[in-house]
Amino acid sequence: MPVLKADFAACQGYANCVDAAPTVYDIDDDGIVVLLRETITDEERPRIEEAARSCPVSALTIEDE
Amino acid sequence: MSRTVVVIGSSIGGVRTAQALRSEGFDGRVVLVGEESAMPYDKPPLSKQVLAGQWTPDRTELLSAEAAQRERIELRLGVAATRLDIAAKQVHLADGTRIDYDNAVIATGASARPSPWRPGSGVHVVRSLDDSLALRADLLRDGPVVVVGGGFIGAEAAATARGLGHEVTVVDPMPTPIGRVVGPEIGQYFTELHHRHGVTTRFGTGVEGIEGTAGDLRVRLTDGTELAAATVVVGIGAVPNDEWLADSGLPIENGVMCDEFCRALDAHDVFAIGDVARWYHPGHREYVRVEHWTNAVEQGVCAAHNIARPDDLRSYRPVEYVWSDQYDWKVQIVGRPTRGTRHEVVGGLTGVKPRAAVLYTDEDGHLLGVVTVNWPKALVQCRRLVTDHASFDEALERVTTLDASSPPRPPRPAVPAAPEALPAAPAAGGDHG
């Protein structure tokens, strides 16, 4: 199952990910990304991949486990 | 039969379009053409982390050779497209070759508006990686810096130059330069932001001429005064890279004219996205061109979808979003603030690292746009509210509630004593400008 990863130190709170995929990404009070789930399904992957690629600092990745 | 998509322009818009074609299930050939020979790189850090020397240029890479191979994106870098033949469906390249396409995506972006003042040396624009590195080399030498233009690029360059220890003056003919985006009243706080960081501003004053050479420049202003400068940065806007399409027959009006599906008017197999595209925004009911990073990505995804799924055309009606890092301000702007006639501030815009959201409305009481400073959480909420056409009153109430429920925290120390103990601290970046 594809696994969501985030580089919390790189995240700058630009929030593009939250806008593109609000069911898996959110942002905390400090403006740092929060992963709402650990894994996603293969069907969701293309949509979440596009959300991850909308991060201006490439903080988000999806890995195969 | 396998189709070929040729994407012209290899920066954020072009790269994300090529990748999105694969995510959307397009199985044909994808060719990415780029004028610059460097591997595709990203631009926002060029006036921030790269200029400040906090990031090495390789951190701006958008697509590695391995990733391109994995996603079956054929790279044709270091060669400009010179012509688009829409009848023969071919892209002509500077090396004389021609590529046949079924769909072409124009993603050639924009160039910095060239400086009208050209002394011997020492005057810089910031658009490409080479520009940023050349400016940085000059900034490593001592001497005052004059920045012409107080927009995003100018303000960021000023903040970065100041962070490197230079005496900096920003000159702009507008009374409050960022006023075009946030309105004159809120623009005033941006002027104060410069002053708080020891940068001099000469707003409401134009430049008449620049003489001398790097290290010894004189900037003559319209009020008759003269500023000495070692280095001058000119950030006076961008012009779309559409001149190579002049004889293509495509309608061009300060950008490639497109319909709401990102397709060129009169040539539906050609798409344009990013800084170079002027398209019909069905929500705004007018043609717009947007020079924001997120727009290039989202429009690329929309074009890719419409190419991969012509049976399911999606119209492109984004809510504008742009960020800018200036000194200790992380500024985020959503929607179209200056279309408003009235605004309300939640939080504060003064002092060290303030936190605020400014909401803009029109006579009808709609929320038109929001400017946030150091408050990503409010930005997320406001982006949704603008998207949902929320009323101004409802939005104001929500943001006020958010403000009460999570009071601002004390600013983080500029240099954390033990970085490993603070995993959530932002990476060294725009905070220091």
Ligand SMILES: Cc1cc2nc3c(=O)[nH]c(=O)nc-3n(C[C@H](O)[C@H](O)[C@H](O)COP(=O)(O)OP(=O)(O)OC[C@H]3O[C@@H](n4cnc5c(N)ncnc54)[C@H](O)[C@@H]3O)c2cc1C
């Ligand atoms: C210094 C700087 C800082 C910025 N900071 C921010 C920010 O903080 N936030 C934000 O939202 N936006 C920011 N922007 C704006 C954002 O970077 C642009 O909106 C974005 O780069 C547009 O992407 P694009 O792919 O449409 O065009 P571009 O990035 O301009 O890329 C176009 C590409 O096409 C190539 N090209 C041009 N002509 C040809 C040709 N004939 N043949 C082949 N290739 C060609 C160019 O070499 C270039 O690689 C910044 C821009 C700059 C310059």
Ligand code: SF4
């Ligand atoms: S888009 Fe990137 S920088 Fe922005 S909140 Fe998401 S992970 Fe952080």
